[in-house]
Amino acid sequence: MILDDLAIDQREAFCLDLARSAATLALDGFERQAGQPVGMKGPQDYLTETDGAVERHVRARIAEAFPADGFLGEETGGIPGSTAWVVDPIDGTANFARAIPHFCISIAFVANGEVQLGAILNPAMDELYFARKGRGASRNGKPIHVSATTELQATSFELGWSNRVPLARYIAAxxxxxxxxxxxxxxxxxxxxxxxxxxxxxxxxxxxxxxSWDCLAGLLLVREAGGVTGPFLCLGGLTEGAAVLAASPAVASALATATGIPLLTAPDTLPAAPLTNLRTA
Incomplete structure (x- = not known):
């Protein structure tokens, strides 16, 4: 199903409102969570009541507003389809669980083979990042841009850790x-x-x-803010996950060399193979 600009306009307005309503739930949960026991899904993989509550809220609102759209969430999985909302209800749950105000709700919308919309909202800081393909990126409505750093010795990079790859690769990078x-x-x-x-x-x-729920919104933000990324969707990342790289253009090659993650050389689009159901453990 190919969506025209009007259909994406409708989803843009909905996405912004949805992020705000989800943030209200998340912030309430954050304030109640301090000092409370936290469940674990696996090693260093936290789970709180708020994760489930926010995802149920987001999923229900999407189903009501756009019943034909697919959904893929961290907690409940889903069937992406040719159009898909890809959602992480709380990214940074370890911070959330320890009362550290560095966490967010991440919502991406995929259609016409690419990520069209991305919203990342940190409720504790009241910072809403938003991007629409081809129309730039913003924080709380003001345009944003990647850094102008050119000297590697002046860079500040962030490196995420995953237990899905050997620790030696992380240490080497x-x-x-x-x-x-x-x-x-x-x-x-x-x-x-x-x-x-x-x-x-x-x-x-x-x-x-x-x-994908951790990164699709953010990858769109970076590209719309003038940055470069690695390939993700074209590698099957929507349902299987993949390596992620995003950087300002002048220093991106150095980050790619250090991590072994290639830079994107063509539009990051969905593979031709049909998408299947994905459910998380």
Whole structure:
């Protein structure tokens, strides 16, 4: 199903309102969560009541407003289809669980083979990042741009960690960046990290494996803010996950060399193979 501009206009307005309503739930949960026990889905993989509550809210609103659209969420999975809302209800759950105000809701909309809309909202900071394909990126309605850093020894990169790849690859990438003179940090929210690249707060972000709900909104933000990324959708990342790289243009090749993640050389589009149901553990 090919969507025209009017159909995407409707979803843009809906996406912004949806992000705000989800943020209200998330912030309420954050304020109640402090000091409470936290469940675990796996090693360093936290789960709170708020994750489920926010995703149920988002999924129900999408089903009511656009019943023909697909849905893919971190907590409940889904069937993406040719149009899909891809949602992480709380990215940075480890921070959320420990009362650290560095977490967000990430909502992406995929149609016509590409990511069309992306919203990342940190409720604790009241910062809403938004991008629409071909129309730029913003924070709280004001245009944003990637950093102008050109000297590698002045860079500040963020490097995400994933237990889906050997630890040695992560250590090798980290070592290469430090040896090149970069500052490297980890904020424990990949979606926020990508938003910060788009906003020029960080020069680049890389993670050797990410799921689509963590990164699709952020990758669009970076590209619309003038940055470059690695391929993701074209590698089957929507349902299987893939490596992620995003950076300001002048330093992107250095980050690609250190991590072994290639830069995108053509539009990042969905593969031709049909999409299938995906459910998370």
């Amino acid at each position: 980290l070592t290469a960046l430090f040896e090149a003179g970069s500052n490297v940090r980890r904020g424990a929210s990949g979606a926020m990290a990508l938003a910060y690249v788009a906003d020029g707060r960080t020069d680049g972000y890389a993670e050797l494996h990410m799921n």
